[in-house]
Amino acid sequence: MTTRRTTRAAVRPLLPAAAALAALVALVGAGGAAGADDGAGAGSPAGVVALPGEDVELSSDADAPTPVTAGAWRGDLGPVESDSGEVWFEYRRETDDATLLVSAVSPGADPAREDALELEVLDPAGDRCTTGAATSTRIDGDPTLLAVETVVGVQEAVLAEDEDGFECLTESRLLIRVARGTNGEQGRAPFTLRVVEESPLVSADGLPGPLELGEPEAPDVDAAREDLPGGAGLEDAPEAAGGRYRGTTTTDRTLVYRVPDVGWGQTLRTALAVEPVRLADGVFLGPDVELTVLSPMGTRVGATDPDGAALSDDRLGLVVSAGPVRYLNRRADLDAPPYVPGDHYVLVTVEAPDEGPALEVDYTLEVEVAGEEDEPPDFVDPDAYLLADGDRQPVVRAVGAGGLLAGLGAPLRYGGAALLALGGLAALTGGVRTLRA
Numbered sequence: 001m002t003t004r005r006t007t008r009a010a011v012r013p014l015l016p017a018a019a020a021l022a023a024l025v026a027l028v029g030a031g032g033a034a035g036a037d038d039g040a041g042a043g044s045p046a047g048v049v050a051l052p053g054e055d056v057e058l059s060s061d062a063d064a065p066t067p068v069t070a071g072a073w074r075g076d077l078g079p080v081e082s083d084s085g086e087v088w089f090e091y092r093r094e095t096d097d098a099t100l101l102v103s104a105v106s107p108g109a110d111p112a113r114e115d116a117l118e119l120e121v122l123d124p125a126g127d128r129c130t131t132g133a134a135t136s137t138r139i140d141g142d143p144t145l146l147a148v149e150t151v152v153g154v155q156e157a158v159l160a161e162d163e164d165g166f167e168c169l170t171e172s173r174l175l176i177r178v179a180r181g182t183n184g185e186q187g188r189a190p191f192t193l194r195v196v197e198e199s200p201l202v203s204a205d206g207l208p209g210p211l212e213l214g215e216p217e218a219p220d221v222d223a224a225r226e227d228l229p230g231g232a233g234l235e236d237a238p239e240a241a242g243g244r245y246r247g248t249t250t251t252d253r254t255l256v257y258r259v260p261d262v263g264w265g266q267t268l269r270t271a272l273a274v275e276p277v278r279l280a281d282g283v284f285l286g287p288d289v290e291l292t293v294l295s296p297m298g299t300r301v302g303a304t305d306p307d308g309a310a311l312s313d314d315r316l317g318l319v320v321s322a323g324p325v326r327y328l329n330r331r332a333d334l335d336a337p338p339y340v341p342g343d344h345y346v347l348v349t350v351e352a353p354d355e356g357p358a359l360e361v362d363y364t365l366e367v368e369v370a371g372e373e374d375e376p377p378d379f380v381d382p383d384a385y386l387l388a389d390g391d392r393q394p395v396v397r398a399v400g401a402g403g404l405l406a407g408l409g410a411p412l413r414y415g416g417a418a419l420l421a422l423g424g425l426a427a428l429t430g431g432v433r434t435l436r437a
Contacts, residue, residue, distance in 0.1 A: 043232050043253040046351050047111030047143025050233025051192040058087040062126070065090040065175055070197050071388040076190045077106070077180045084188075086118075086179035091195055093172050094386060099153025099198040101340065103297040104178050106146045109187025112352075114139055116181020117146035117191065121174055129168035135181055142307065143254075143351055144290075147299045151330050153198070194297060196396060197386035198340075199379040201327075207377055208265075210332035216302075217321040219269040219368030228365075230255025230348060234298075234398055237345060245365045251287045251311075252352035258398055259344045259367055265374030267323030268293055268302075268338075268367075270346050274316040275362040286311030286359065287351040291318040296342035296396035311350070311361065323370075327377045340385070341376075342396035 044050060053074035059066045065088035066073075078084030091100065100121065108115030120133040134148040152168050168174055178193055221244055228245040231237035237258040249255055262268050272291045279286050289309045293302035302322035309318055322338050329339035338344075350361050376384070376394065383392035 043230055043249055043255040045111065045143075046252045046254050046349050047145060048107045049105075049145060049254060049256060049347070050235065051105065051107075051190060052233065052235045053192040053194075058084070060084055060087055062088045062175065062177070064088075067091075068176075068193070068195060069389050070094070070195050070386045070391075073193045073195075074190070075193075076188045077178065078188055079185050080116075080180040080182060081185075086177060089176040089178070089193065091174050091176060093174070094197060095199065095381070096172075097153070097170060097200040098386075099151060099200065100174065101149070101151055101194075101196040101198055101297060102176060103147065103149035103194045103299055104191055105148075105194075105298045106189045106191035108138060108146055109189045111143040111145070113186070114183045115146060115189065116183040117148055117189070118177070118179040118181050119148040119150055120177050121150055121152050121168060122177065123168045123171050124173050124175065126175070127168075129174070133177075133179075137181060137183060139183075140307075142288075143349070147294075149297050149299045153200070192298075196297070196340075199381040199384040202378040202380055204327075204377070207328050208326050208374075210328045210330075211324070211326065211337045212332075216319045217267065217269050217370070218271050218319045219366045219370070221366045221368050225364060228257075230257055232256065234258070234345060237398075240346065240365070240367045242367050242369055245367070246363070247348075247365065248360060248362050249348070249350060250358045250360055251350050252358060254347055254349040257346040257348075257365065257367070259346060259369065260398075261342070261395065262323070262325060262338075262344050262369055263341045263373035263395070264376050265324045265326070266341075266369050266371045267321055267325075268344050268346075269321040269370050270302075270319070270368075271366040272318045272348060273364045273366075274311065274318075276313045276315055277311040277359050277361060279311070279313065279359075280356055284312065287353050289316060289318065289351075289361075290347070290349040291320050292347040292349065293320050293322045294345040294347065295322075295338050296340055296344060296398070298345075301338045301344075311359065324374075340396050342385075342393075343398040345398075 051074055053072035056066055056073045056075060058075045060083050067090045102121055104117060104119045106117050116137040118133040118135050121129040129152040130150055134150045136146040136148045138144055138146055180189060223243040225244040225246045228238055229247050233256060237256040240257040240259055259268055270293060274289060277286055288307060291304050292300060295301045302320040304318050304320060309316060325338045325341050327339060329337040383394050385393050385396050387393055
């Protein structure tokens with residue numbers, strides 16, 4: 001059984017993507033900037049993504065939890081010490097020995113303030129199914145969403161070759177707790193809970209092993225640029241199945257794109273080129289820029305460092321890759337490599353300036369789903385994922401396409417992240433290599 005937390009992946013140099021990224025940056029400069037009426041996207045405030053899901057009446061009583069089925073459920077949490085600072089749900093497995101995939105995401109009460117989110121699954125006696133609560137913490141006021149996930153199932157014990165000490169493996173009824181963490185002291189924090197039931201395996205023989213930390217890979221895209229504004233949330237995110245997409249936004253925005261059907265064994269490769277921005281006299285670095293890849297469960301599987309890239313009068317390039325998608329990635333030593341196939345999301349975030357008016361930002365986003373699709377694991381049910389009542393799919397789809405979810409997460413997860421621009425001076429920080437003139 002696996003609990004995902006928001007620890008950092010190890011740091012490694014990230015140079016091989018430089019040539020492809022330099023070509024992308026040059027392309028943006030050669031093509032001219034998109035105008036405000038040409039590919040402009042509204043998006044959401046930085047660090048906020050419109051949360052989908054069905055509103056439910058919440059319960060803070062573990063003895064009277066809110067019953068839920070597979071799907072997405074939305075509510076809000078009060079301050080950490082209040083009665084509404086934690087809420088309880090009850091889920092009943094529909095398939096014996098099915099694995100339960102659970103995630104929760106929240107912008108917190110204020111995306112610019114410190115906050116924390118906790119998630120755990122327990123058996124009816126109140127014993128934890130995992131070694132502890134999955135926790136996501138936002139620090140330093142970086143406008144990133146909080147996202148946590150956990151996996152509970154018989155297969156986890158089988159793969160570990162040790163069924164002793166695993167709780168909740170065959171329980172039909174499970175409890176889910178969502179709570180504010182110790183930093184969540186003020187305001188009310190909206191959240192979405194997602195529950196997906198995964199078919200057990202017939203056999204794990206022959207499955208490729210979990211990923212090891214590698215370098216990010218830039219996309220190899222041979223296509224003309226097209227105007228495609230980003231969306232404000234997951235339900236309205238435009239489809240970016242592969243290609244070059246041009247957009248215009250302003251500072252203090254997050255834009256969302258949906259990449260459908262990233263299959264078993266495939267890798268999602270993304271690159272972002274940002275045009276130079278004219279800053280005020282005496283200002284050399286503007287607001288930070290982030291490129292993030294989200295899994296179908298709404299958690300980070302690749303991202304640049306929140307403090308690793310900034311607008312300036314140089315063109316800026318960022319590369320993030322996530323994959324390949326493997327079942328056994330849920331047991332990887334890395335923080336959160338992708339372990340379910342389906343609809344992924346790419347988020348472009350430009351933070352607000354410390355002072356002064358908003359700035360217009362022109363960018364080009366490249367997306368590639370790379371690699372041949374592998375045969376799926378040997379699931380008992382080929383439509384392995386129960387996304388909602390009566391909705392079984394072979395992959396985890398987005399809401400409106402048979403599934404759901406959004407969210408940024410905490411600091412760097414897995415997937416590899418590179419930050420490069422044309423220039424010379426290099427500084428290694430947080431798994432991101434920055435090159436500037």
